[in-house]
Amino acid sequence: MGxxxxxxxxxxxxxxxxxxxxxxxxxxxxxxxxRGMSVSEVSAEVNRSGLRGRGGAGFPxxxxxxxxxxxxxxxxxxxxxxxESEPGTFKDRYLMHHLPHLLIExxxxxxxxxxxxxxxxxxxxxxxxxxxxxxxxxREAHQHGFLGENIxxxxxxxxxxxxxxxxxxxxxxxxxxxESLEGKRGNPRIKPPFPAFKGLYGCPTVVNNVETLATxxxxxxxxxxxxxxxxxxxxxxxxxxxxxxNINNPGVxxxxxxxxxxxxIYAPEYCGGIANEKYLKAVIPGGSSVPILPADLMxxxxxxxxxxMTYESLADGDFVSGTMLGSxxxxxxxEDQCIVRNTLxxxxxxxxxxxxxxxxxxxxxxxxxxVLYRLEHGEGKMSDIDLLVRVxxxxxxxxxxxxxxxxxxxxASAIRHFRGEFEYHVKHPEVVKxxxxxxxxxxxxxxxxxxxxxxxxx
Amino acid sequence: MxxxxxxxxxxxxxxxxxxxxAARQIxxxxxxxxxxxxxxxxxxxxxxxxxxxxVAQGSAKDPRPxxxxxxxxxxxxxxxxxxxxxTSPEVREARKAIVEFxxxxxxxxxxxxxxxxxxxxxxxxxxxxxxxxxxxxxxxxYPVIDIxxxxxxxxxxxxxxxxxxxxxxxxxxxxxxxVLFRGDVSEISTFVQNAVTNEFSGNVIDVCPVGALTxxxxxxxxxxxxxxxxxxxxxxxxxxxxxxxxxxxxEIYRITxxxxxxxxxxxxxxxxxxxxxxxxxxxxxxxxxxxxxxSVISANHYxxxxxxxxxxxxxxxxxxxx
Ligand SMILES: Cc1cc2nc3c(=O)[nH]c(=O)nc-3n(C[C@H](O)[C@H](O)[C@H](O)COP(=O)(O)O)c2cc1C
Ligand code: SF4
Ligand code: SF4
Ligand code: FES
Numbered sequence: 079m080g081x082x083x084x085x086x087x088x089x090x091x092x093x094x095x096x097x098x099x100x101x102x103x104x105x106x107x108x109x110x111x112x113r114g115m116s117v118s119e120v121s122a123e124v125n126r127s128g129l130r131g132r133g134g135a136g137f138p139x140x141x142x143x144x145x146x147x148x149x150x151x152x153x154x155x156x157x158x159x160x161x162e163s164e165p166g167t168f169k170d171r172y173l174m175h176h177l178p179h180l181l182i183e184x185x186x187x188x189x190x191x192x193x194x195x196x197x198x199x200x201x202x203x204x205x206x207x208x209x210x211x212x213x214x215x216x217r218e219a220h221q222h223g224f225l226g227e228n229i230x231x232x233x234x235x236x237x238x239x240x241x242x243x244x245x246x247x248x249x250x251x252x253x254x255x256x257e258s259l260e261g262k263r264g265n266p267r268i269k270p271p272f273p274a275f276k277g278l279y280g281c282p283t284v285v286n287n288v289e290t291l292a293t294x295x296x297x298x299x300x301x302x303x304x305x306x307x308x309x310x311x312x313x314x315x316x317x318x319x320x321x322x323x324n325i326n327n328p329g330v331x332x333x334x335x336x337x338x339x340x341x342x343i344y345a346p347e348y349c350g351g352i353a354n355e356k357y358l359k360a361v362i363p364g365g366s367s368v369p370i371l372p373a374d375l376m377x378x379x380x381x382x383x384x385x386x387m388t389y390e391s392l393a394d395g396d397f398v399s400g401t402m403l404g405s406x407x408x409x410x411x412x413e414d415q416c417i418v419r420n421t422l423x424x425x426x427x428x429x430x431x432x433x434x435x436x437x438x439x440x441x442x443x444x445x446x447x448x449v450l451y452r453l454e455h456g457e458g459k460m461s462d463i464d465l466l467v468r469v470x471x472x473x474x475x476x477x478x479x480x481x482x483x484x485x486x487x488x489x490a491s492a493i494r495h496f497r498g499e500f501e502y503h504v505k506h507p508e509v510v511k512x513x514x515x516x517x518x519x520x521x522x523x524x525x526x527x528x529x530x531x532x533x534x535x536x
Numbered sequence: 537m538x539x540x541x542x543x544x545x546x547x548x549x550x551x552x553x554x555x556x557x558a559a560r561q562i563x564x565x566x567x568x569x570x571x572x573x574x575x576x577x578x579x580x581x582x583x584x585x586x587x588x589x590x591v592a593q594g595s596a597k598d599p600r601p602x603x604x605x606x607x608x609x610x611x612x613x614x615x616x617x618x619x620x621x622x623t624s625p626e627v628r629e630a631r632k633a634i635v636e637f638x639x640x641x642x643x644x645x646x647x648x649x650x651x652x653x654x655x656x657x658x659x660x661x662x663x664x665x666x667x668x669x670x671x672x673x674x675x676x677x678y679p680v681i682d683i684x685x686x687x688x689x690x691x692x693x694x695x696x697x698x699x700x701x702x703x704x705x706x707x708x709x710x711x712x713x714x715v716l717f718r719g720d721v722s723e724i725s726t727f728v729q730n731a732v733t734n735e736f737s738g739n740v741i742d743v744c745p746v747g748a749l750t751x752x753x754x755x756x757x758x759x760x761x762x763x764x765x766x767x768x769x770x771x772x773x774x775x776x777x778x779x780x781x782x783x784x785x786x787e788i789y790r791i792t793x794x795x796x797x798x799x800x801x802x803x804x805x806x807x808x809x810x811x812x813x814x815x816x817x818x819x820x821x822x823x824x825x826x827x828x829x830x831s832v833i834s835a836n837h838y839x840x841x842x843x844x845x846x847x848x849x850x851x852x853x854x855x856x857x858x
Contacts, residue, residue: 246718263715268582268610434696434715434722435583441637444720448673465670472633475604476585 080334081308083296083316084289088176094211096218099179105224107298111187112232115298120191124294126302128314133159133250133287134365134405135480136389145274146192147282155283156194157259158185158291160201160208161243161250165366165427166407169318170288172330174201174208177292178215182238184291186224187298189236192284197238200255203245212240247431251479252285254433265433266479287405289318310336313388317403323361323410326350339363339385339392340377343410356412360495363392364404366424367484369491370417371401397491414515417496418503421489422450428485439482442473446489453500454514456507463500467493542566542589542619555608555619556587560798567798568621569631569660571638571745572697573609575800580702581609584695585634586660590627593618605630628664635665641676641720643692644669651747653760656799657695678723683713684732686752686811687741691723694748700724700740707804708734724748735774738810742793742801753811754790763789767822770813774806781819788814794825 092098099105111120125140146154158181162170174181181199189197201209216238219225227235241259243249249258253267256278277283293315297305306314313335322328325343327350333342343358344351352358358373379385380399385392392403411420429443446469452458470486477483493500503510537548542559543566549558557575559567568589573581581587587609591602596616605627608619621627639661646652678691696715701724704711712733713726726732732740741749760782768781768791782790791810793801813819 248718268607270612429719432719434717434719435698437584437586437634437637437695440696440720440722441640445637445640445671445673472630472637476588476630476634478582478607 080332080337081316082332083300083305083308084173084177084180084292084318085330085332094176094178094215096179096215096222099177100222103299104179105183105222107295108183108186108224109230111298112190112230112234117191117193120187120298123297123302124191127297127305128302128309128312129290129293129297129305130313130389131287132289132293132317132405134164134367136403139286139290142274142286143188143192143284145272146284147275148193150275150282152281153196154192154194155278155281156185156189156192156197157252157255157278157283157285158197158199158288159250159252159255159285160199160205160288161247161255162205162288162405163202163245163247163250163431164405164407165424166320166322166362166409167365167405168320168322169330169406171205171208172320173288173292173318174205174212178208178211179219180292180295181212181288182215182219182225184294185238186219186229186236187294188284188286188291190234194284195235195237197236198259198278199238199240200249200259201240201242202250203243206242209240209242216240246433247427248433248479248481251481254479255285256283263433265435266481268478308334310386310388311390313390313403317387317406319387319406319408321349321408321410323408324353324356324412324415325410326353333387335386335388337387339387342387342408343377349408349410352410352412354412356414358410359413359415360411360417362401362407362409362411362488363387364402365407366409366427367480367487368402368404369397369400369487370411370420370495371399371491372495375399375495376401397487398494401491416454416515417492417499418450418454418510419514421492422447422454424488425450425485428481428488432481432485436476436478436482438473438476439478439485442469442482443485445469446485450489453503454510456503456509456511458500458504458507460501460504462504463493463497538613538615538617540613540615540617540619543621543623549613553613555589555591555606555611555613555617556581558613559608559619559621563797566621568608569656569663570609570798571656571660571695572699574699574702574743575798576804577699577702577743578706580697580699582607584638584697586631586638588627588630588634590620590624591617592620592624631664632666635661636670638695639665639669640671641692642695643675643677645693648756649690649693649747650750650754650756650760651693651744655747656745676720681725682731682752683726683749684737686738686807687732688750688752688755689724690748690750691725692748693746694724694744695746696722696724697745699743699745700749703740703743704732704734704737707739708736710734735807736804738807739793739801739804741810742795742804745799751790751792751810753814757789758784765792765825767794767825768819769822770809770819772806772809774808776803776805777809778803779805779809779819780825781821783821786816788816788819790814 087102129139130136248254249264251266254264258264273283308315316332320330342348360372361376362370379394389403394400425447429447432439432443434440449462470490473482474486540558547562568587571584571586588605589608593599595614681689683689716725763782765780770777779791780794781788793805
């Protein structure tokens with residue numbers, strides 16, 4: 079069992095409320111930071127911790143904070159990105175649902191470090207029931223003097239507001255989020271200027287993910303150096319992984335960075351192996367936008383090393399044989415899952431969620447969906463496969479925001495690693511018209527991963 | 537002042553200038569096509585991606601190339617920046633791809649489109665596009681609607697450049713139309729068939745790069761290349777009264793604003809001048825307009841000119857030579 083820094087107290091009865099949270103060491107980090115540390119000392123701890131953004135891009139949080147324009151005489155804002163809508167990712171929802179005070183505590187410390195007096199939680203529209211949970215936690219924090227004017231008598235003041243979106247994936251992109259927060263259509267902005275200079279209402283703004291901000295709490299409690307000792311290399315600390323798909327224990331797990339992927343999939347305290355005694359076929363390890371990898375490349379890199387749950391190891395081999403940690407949405411596919419159908423499903427999502435501002439994404443996503451639809455329904459042509467590769471390539475890198483890339487990568491990687499399955503759909507239209515799962519049974523030998531550890535989990 | 541090189545041509549520009557504006561200072565083939573950027577509309581640009589260029593060297597200080605192609609209309613120049621437009625095969629490829637995307641759902645109804653002959657999308661596909669259609673799917677279709685009594689909206693032809701929206705936002709007092717929905721089903725529309733009535737609303741026709749917004753008073757009257765654009769003016773209490781009058785013989789077929797060499801309106805005009813004043817007696821005709829832009833209108837040689845158009849073998853665009 080790895081260390082739990084965020085979810086350690088998740089099973090404590092009543093931890094959602096202030097009293098139980100406080101009784102288990104809650105708000106100690108706020109006291110420590112506000113009473114005993116200067117603004118720059120807090121930032122320095124975050125810097126030393128090596129914390130990287132948990133929203134998907136993995137950008138170092140300390141560095142991001144250092145970009146914030148502190149010279150401007152405008153107010154500064156901290157915006158918590160709780161729009162979590164990436165298929166496969168549901169860790170922020172879990173955290174906010176069960177540990178709302180952990181997020182509030184993280185927001186207070188981060189706002190203190192950034193010199194922010196107003197903070198917004200932009201939450202996905204579908205998470206309506208969590209709005210109430212957060213607002214209650216905010217009320218409680220106010221009552222106990224951790225929010226509002228002159229917190230703990232330190233002179234620092236902070237108000238937190240929860241703002242529900244209308245349920246658009248694109249509003250998770252930080253500048254679209256800011257537009258939406260301002261009450262406008264959620265179109266991503268053209269950058270530069272970056273939010274650190276011109277963010278919310280044209281003021282310097284930091285946008286961070288829920289998990290990122292919650293992680294500031296253990297970092298202050300234990301110190302940045304201690305935090306950095308957990309994990310591996312530049313992937314420090316722990317990470318929440320939301321695991322779903324054909325596994326025995328779907329759910330949210332906190333892992334220490336550096337855990338071998340194989341252990342994560344098969345160990346009983348994590349995913350617990352593939353359900354129904356099936357075999358592992360493929361994994362999307364970081365939320366639907368990151369490349370899918372077949373079982374063998376998922377467990378071991380192309381160089382034959384064990385693949386680990388770190389930013390670096392998952393990206394080993396770049397897009398030829400690697401993928402990304404992304405937001406930690408770990409989706410597992412067993413032997414019966416159809417990659418073409420799955421790719422169609424994801425592409426449908428991106429087409430539906432594209433804001434439609436820029437031509438490659440608006441037109442390209444719907445084009446790819448149409449081509450995938452006919453492939454999946456036995457009406458495709460061989461040339462469709464290369465067409466998909468070409469369209470994906472033409473979208474990638476040519477758009478305003480990364481949603482274009484996020485739409486292109488799943489398609490490109492599915493064809494890269496499972497071209498045979500696409501071809502099978504063209505060659506056997508009658509079969510794929512009627513069979514949507516496991517139409518193409520891959521030889522089991524190539525599916526069974528060599529555990530390498532000698533531990534036979536299945 | 538900042539030094540930049542675009543397609544091997546150096547130019548000095550002011551700090552804060554975008555790559556596209558710097559290229560326009562050089563002029564000619566170096567200028568990337570811009571389908572959504574409009575210098576007079578704040579916040580425009582960045583959307584169509586036709587203006588993508590390669591930054592081979594970021595700046596003198598940091599000479600690394602930029603990892604991706606960038607939208608020249610919204611990327612500021614840095615001192616010592618080296619930009620490639622047509623000299624980069626990557627840019628030409630990307631531009632071809634963008635044209636393909638823009639035409640994917642375009643109805644290709646140029647033969648019945650009033651914009652044909654002065655359409656930026658036509659010029660763009662002629663310059664950079666492929667010869668054949670690459671899609672065999674049905675194209676998106678929307679009904680043709682009236683937005684106000686003088687303006688037709690053919691949403692099928694719209695490339696969602698947002699220019700008309702920015703125009704209405706910034707230069708009229710009440711915006712009645714905007715973008716509804718999102719992704720590939722987004723559309724320009726008014727909210728529940730509202731009429732666009734502002735007295736400057738007709739300018740959306742001129743800022744629209746394609747035939748999505750057209751003048752109902754000119755609908756199917758003539759192909760633009762049969763008409764002669766003349767500079768004309770009148771005393772107008774609302775706008776400057778300086779327009780282009782498009783004439784056939786002694787008849788005025790339509791009135792538009794005057795456009796510069798980059799296809800941008802010089803001065804926006806009012807609806808009265810545009811829609812109501814079609815008699816020769818309404819106007820003082822100054823003389824023929826120079827058409828510098830690549831355009832089928834200029835191919836008509838209505839004006840005595842020494843130049844002739846040829847097709848540039850690299851760019852495929854029409855350029856003018858002595
Ligand atoms: C299309 C799209 C959707 C995104 N959705 C989310 C999201 O739901 N939650 C999130 O935290 N970040 C999301 N991001 C990433 C944010 O833009 C931003 O990088 C992040 O909130 C930064 O926080 P971090 O540095 O703490 O990771 C999304 C990005 C894109 C391009
Ligand atoms: S890439 Fe897609 S989602 Fe992002 S701005 Fe362009 S159209 Fe909108
Ligand atoms: S109607 Fe014309 S101006 Fe308006 S968005 Fe469409 S193409 Fe652009
Ligand atoms: S003109 Fe630059 S993106 Fe459209």
